[in-house]
Amino acid sequence: MSGAALSAAGAREARPAAHSWREAPIQYGTALLTVVLVAAPLLPVLYQSVVDRPLYDAGKQLTLGNFVRLANTDGFGLILWNTFVFAALTTLIAQVLGTLAAVLFGRTDMPAARVLGEFFLWPIYLSALVLSFGWYTVYGPSGYLTMLWNAVFEEPFWDLYSLPGMAAIAGVSLAPVAYIYCMSSATITDPSLEEAARVSGAGTFRTLRRITLPLLMPAIAYSAVLNFTVALELLAIPLVFGEPAGITVLTTFLYTQGVAGIRPDHGLAATAAALMLAVVCLLVWLQGRLLGNTRRFVTLGGKATRPRPFRLGRLRWPLFVVCALYIAATVVAPIGVLVLRAFASFLSPMVPLTEVLSLGNFAQLFEEPIYARAVWNSFLVSAVGGALATALIAMIAVVVHRSEFRFREPLHYAALFPRAVPGVVAGVGFFYAIALMPGLGEIRNTIWILVIAFTMRYIPTGFGAVAPMLMQVSPDLDRAARVQGADWWTTCRRIILPLMRPALVACYTILFISFFKEYTTAIFLFAPGSEVIGTALLHLWIQGEAGLVAALAAIQVGVIAVCVAAARAAFGVRLHG
Amino acid sequence: MAELAIENLTKRFGAVVAVDAVSIHVADGEFVTLLGPSGCGKSTTLAAVAGLDRPDGGRIRVGGTVYFDGRSGAFLPPEARNCGLVFQSYALWPHMTVFDNVVFPLTLRKVPAAERKRRVAEVLALVEMEAYADRYPHQLSGGQQQRVALARTLVYRPEILLLDEPLSNLDAKLRDRARTWLAELRTRLGLTTIYVTHDQIEALSLSDRIVVMNAGRIAQIGTPQEIYERPADPFVADFIGTTNFLPGRVAEAAGEDALIELGDGQRVRVRASPPRGPGTRVILAYRPEQIRIAAEGAAPDGAGSVVTARVVSRAYVGGRWQVALDLGGGPLRLETARPPAGDRLRLWLPAEGGILFQGSTDVSLV
Numbered sequence: 001m002s003g004a005a006l007s008a009a010g011a012r013e014a015r016p017a018a019h020s021w022r023e024a025p026i027q028y029g030t031a032l033l034t035v036v037l038v039a040a041p042l043l044p045v046l047y048q049s050v051v052d053r054p055l056y057d058a059g060k061q062l063t064l065g066n067f068v069r070l071a072n073t074d075g076f077g078l079i080l081w082n083t084f085v086f087a088a089l090t091t092l093i094a095q096v097l098g099t100l101a102a103v104l105f106g107r108t109d110m111p112a113a114r115v116l117g118e119f120f121l122w123p124i125y126l127s128a129l130v131l132s133f134g135w136y137t138v139y140g141p142s143g144y145l146t147m148l149w150n151a152v153f154e155e156p157f158w159d160l161y162s163l164p165g166m167a168a169i170a171g172v173s174l175a176p177v178a179y180i181y182c183m184s185s186a187t188i189t190d191p192s193l194e195e196a197a198r199v200s201g202a203g204t205f206r207t208l209r210r211i212t213l214p215l216l217m218p219a220i221a222y223s224a225v226l227n228f229t230v231a232l233e234l235l236a237i238p239l240v241f242g243e244p245a246g247i248t249v250l251t252t253f254l255y256t257q258g259v260a261g262i263r264p265d266h267g268l269a270a271t272a273a274a275l276m277l278a279v280v281c282l283l284v285w286l287q288g289r290l291l292g293n294t295r296r297f298v299t300l301g302g303k304a305t306r307p308r309p310f311r312l313g314r315l316r317w318p319l320f321v322v323c324a325l326y327i328a329a330t331v332v333a334p335i336g337v338l339v340l341r342a343f344a345s346f347l348s349p350m351v352p353l354t355e356v357l358s359l360g361n362f363a364q365l366f367e368e369p370i371y372a373r374a375v376w377n378s379f380l381v382s383a384v385g386g387a388l389a390t391a392l393i394a395m396i397a398v399v400v401h402r403s404e405f406r407f408r409e410p411l412h413y414a415a416l417f418p419r420a421v422p423g424v425v426a427g428v429g430f431f432y433a434i435a436l437m438p439g440l441g442e443i444r445n446t447i448w449i450l451v452i453a454f455t456m457r458y459i460p461t462g463f464g465a466v467a468p469m470l471m472q473v474s475p476d477l478d479r480a481a482r483v484q485g486a487d488w489w490t491t492c493r494r495i496i497l498p499l500m501r502p503a504l505v506a507c508y509t510i511l512f513i514s515f516f517k518e519y520t521t522a523i524f525l526f527a528p529g530s531e532v533i534g535t536a537l538l539h540l541w542i543q544g545e546a547g548l549v550a551a552l553a554a555i556q557v558g559v560i561a562v563c564v565a566a567a568r569a570a571f572g573v574r575l576h577g
Numbered sequence: 578m579a580e581l582a583i584e585n586l587t588k589r590f591g592a593v594v595a596v597d598a599v600s601i602h603v604a605d606g607e608f609v610t611l612l613g614p615s616g617c618g619k620s621t622t623l624a625a626v627a628g629l630d631r632p633d634g635g636r637i638r639v640g641g642t643v644y645f646d647g648r649s650g651a652f653l654p655p656e657a658r659n660c661g662l663v664f665q666s667y668a669l670w671p672h673m674t675v676f677d678n679v680v681f682p683l684t685l686r687k688v689p690a691a692e693r694k695r696r697v698a699e700v701l702a703l704v705e706m707e708a709y710a711d712r713y714p715h716q717l718s719g720g721q722q723q724r725v726a727l728a729r730t731l732v733y734r735p736e737i738l739l740l741d742e743p744l745s746n747l748d749a750k751l752r753d754r755a756r757t758w759l760a761e762l763r764t765r766l767g768l769t770t771i772y773v774t775h776d777q778i779e780a781l782s783l784s785d786r787i788v789v790m791n792a793g794r795i796a797q798i799g800t801p802q803e804i805y806e807r808p809a810d811p812f813v814a815d816f817i818g819t820t821n822f823l824p825g826r827v828a829e830a831a832g833e834d835a836l837i838e839l840g841d842g843q844r845v846r847v848r849a850s851p852p853r854g855p856g857t858r859v860i861l862a863y864r865p866e867q868i869r870i871a872a873e874g875a876a877p878d879g880a881g882s883v884v885t886a887r888v889v890s891r892a893y894v895g896g897r898w899q900v901a902l903d904l905g906g907g908p909l910r911l912e913t914a915r916p917p918a919g920d921r922l923r924l925w926l927p928a929e930g931g932i933l934f935q936g937s938t939d940v941s942l943v
Binding site: 020474476477479480481482483484485486487490494495498499 | 627628629654655656657658659660661662664665666668670671672681682685686729730733
């Protein structure tokens with residue numbers, strides 16, 4: 001021990017400079033910003049639904065007339081029925097596929113199960129819009145496989161322009177959600193439960209049926225409600241395949257009534273949006289009830305303990321072939337052929353590939369300033385907007401989980417509320433908000449309105465990536481800083497936020513990808529000059545430029561693939577939003 | 578450094594009263610230990626002094642500064658209190674080196690850079706960690722982390738030092754060494770200190786005074802000797818050291834002398850104040866080291882009584898035997914050098930030193 005005692009140990013130390021006044025403005029500011037952001041699209045929608053003329057007109061009267069008109073709108077009953085059938089079919093397909101995949105890839109000795117599982121997840125990284133175009137390129141009326149089939153057989157047995165056809169695409173793209181929930185439930189479940197059943201003499205399939213599947217039921221039920229909600233909100237697939245066939249669902253009704261129509265009926269659109277909001281709120285509430293509050297976030301992977309796999313025996317290889325064919329048909333073919341189409345002037349099974357390969361699509365794409373700008377804007381919105389959103393989410397997280405802020409529970413609730421706001425409703429809502437707020441006209445034609453709307457939409461997603469990690473950081477670490485003289489904000493800045501860096505990077509990556517592929521909200525809000533890839537894709541699609549659509553989609557797929565690969569290589573984060 | 582006054586401190590968590598009207602006065606430079614089982618309110622009391630928890634009532638004052646006053650609603654945030662708190666988990670910031678950890682409080686106090694460096698070096702030398710300044714916490718052993726945590730607290734010369742079970746995460750051997758080291762350090766620094774622990778040996782060997790807490794209340798305050806030799810109630814007697822409790826009733830009482838009749842009719846003479854009247858139900862408490870095995874044929878003398886106990890079980894624990902006995906319906910534990918030969922054992926119980934508690938056999942002991 002050193003001989004010297006603390007010199008001047010008796011001297012009274014100057015107390016640290018008191019900054020306690022900073023705490024309140026920062027916390028209230030964060031809360032206010034969040035509430036304004038979340039309420040901005042909702043209040044105009046609700047308001048518009050109960051007044052008799054557009055929000056920007058003078059002399060508005062409160063009325064319930066919109067609801068009566070909506071109920072009496074020709075075919076509205078059919079729209080609701082279509083919506084329900086589409087969502088229910090989608091959920092059924094997604095749950096069956098997802099559960100089967102989880103059991104086969106996660107719990108059996110099937111060859112290459114891990115690789116198949118990785119492929120199975122692909123659709124979750126891509127936007128439904130790109131997937132729709134992919135399916136169109138392969139299975140559409142003049143799709144690659146359709147033509148091949150026609151050459152060999154008669155009419156193909158599939159028809160994408162129908163409710164079952166649309167539900168098949170949506171089901172395949174949502175199956176990864178069911179898969180992820182079942183997998184995480186399967187890894188959490190105590191493997192000894194299954195081993196006990198086997199030791200008592202139950203065979204492989206009996207154990208699967210009597211033990212494994214019942215244990216998965218909570219995960220299946222929860223992801224079913226989740227998928228049903230997402231299917232209700234889905235715009236791309238009904239827009240690409242439903243509209244041409246005259247099948248309208250709520251989202252496409254909102255789109256045509258809200259912005260795309262020649263004479264938009266704002267009263268009807270807002271009322272339909274309010275209706276949708278109410279239904280989705282109910283569903284999200286149901287999700288919460290099913291899940292309890294603790295396991296709301298399944299973003300970061302769980303433990304790696306893997307129970308002993310089931311032996312498939314003689315079925316091992318036949319099942320592998322079936323699964324490989326499924327992956328090839330639903331994942332590899334739509335994405336692969338779409339990318340191939342981007343590099344070809346024309347794609348047909350009758351024409352050799354070497355004769356049509358070209359970079360013409362890309363050259364043409366970048367000749368048009370609109371499309372080049374759309375790509376650039378997408379990067380800008382994702383890179384800058386993602387950073388701003390991450391900053392806001394970090395602030396919300398520290399206020400909710402690491403402060404004595406009086407309203408931290410309401411703030412938590414407000415931050416998670418956008419889960420209950422469908423993208424189309426947010427789009428319509430921000431569209432009205434701009435019309436309503438005089439000051440907001442300035443950002444009307446800029447990408448900033450998109451940044452604001454995307455941020456609002458993805459607060460819960462980002463929060464889900466940040467909060468679990470924050471809750472793992474021992475509160476003693478910030479308490480130690482407080483006792484030593486750091487006020488709340490200094491503690492956040494010097495201790496908590498630096499410790500959260502990995503979670504913030506993951507959050508930023510997830511937001512970058514989400515913003516990059518987002519289109520639902522954007523098609524309500526973009527203006528000349530603020531196009532993004534999603535809106536440009538739809539624009540090109542309507543013009544029938546299949547090659548340019550494929551080229552633009554290929555760019556989106558490429559950028560996202562690079563991001564996902566880089567993120568996973570860099571910090572092993574699973575990016576399931 | 579300063580004196581600390583806690584008056585009528587109360588803290589509730591929902592319906593549970595975690596700290597119930599606790600008053601403690603700690604003199605300038607005194608080392609006081611809060612001792613009790615988990616959930617007794619000792620850590621809650623400490624958190625209230627540090628400002629990490631807002632109490633529901635009472636008053637906390639250090640020197641001339643009021644930290645908390647339930648009546649006026651005054652509450653000083655933790656950063657304005659200038660307390661030093663060493664956490665059970667050490668709470669070293671994993672993203673900072675040892676130097677950065679220790680210099681942090683000085684940076685907050687805007688100490689000039691040169692002096693910062695000097696003082697960090699000085700305090701790291703004090704805890705014998707000067708060679709580790711560039712290490713990260715995860716590169717240190719538990720004992721080293723604990724020293725850094727202490728250094729980080731001492732470097733800014735806090736008004737009072739609060740230690741929350743600082744040794745409980747160390748293994749047994751290291752804990753013994755750290756305790757000796759801490760005892761040496763406290764004599765040299767002379768800081769007003771509150772030490773929270775559930776370990777009686779730490780409490781007894783380090784403290785000027787011990788506050789034994791039970792279920793949110795103070796069971797007893799006193800020096801280590803007072804607590805050990807004159808526990809205020811069966812809880813304290815049982816919590817500090819090992820105690821054998823014998824239920825019985827007062828048969829005869831004369832002045833300070835009393836004759837206690839045990840459950841099986843055997844009588845024990847004790848000298849205990851205050852004396853209790855005949856017929857009172859009592860619990861007689863002895864430390865194991867007070868009980869001796871009587872020689873064959875020994876008779877009671879003026880200094881003690883001889884009783885016969887039934888041997889229930891015996892176990893060899895290395896170098897000695899642990900014997901469980903039954904005396905008049907009460908369980909008794911002894912350690913002996915040789916195993917008892919038969920199933921009966923003659924015991925000698927001293928008249929002085931036994932403690933008499935009023936109460937019946939159904940007093941539940943922790």
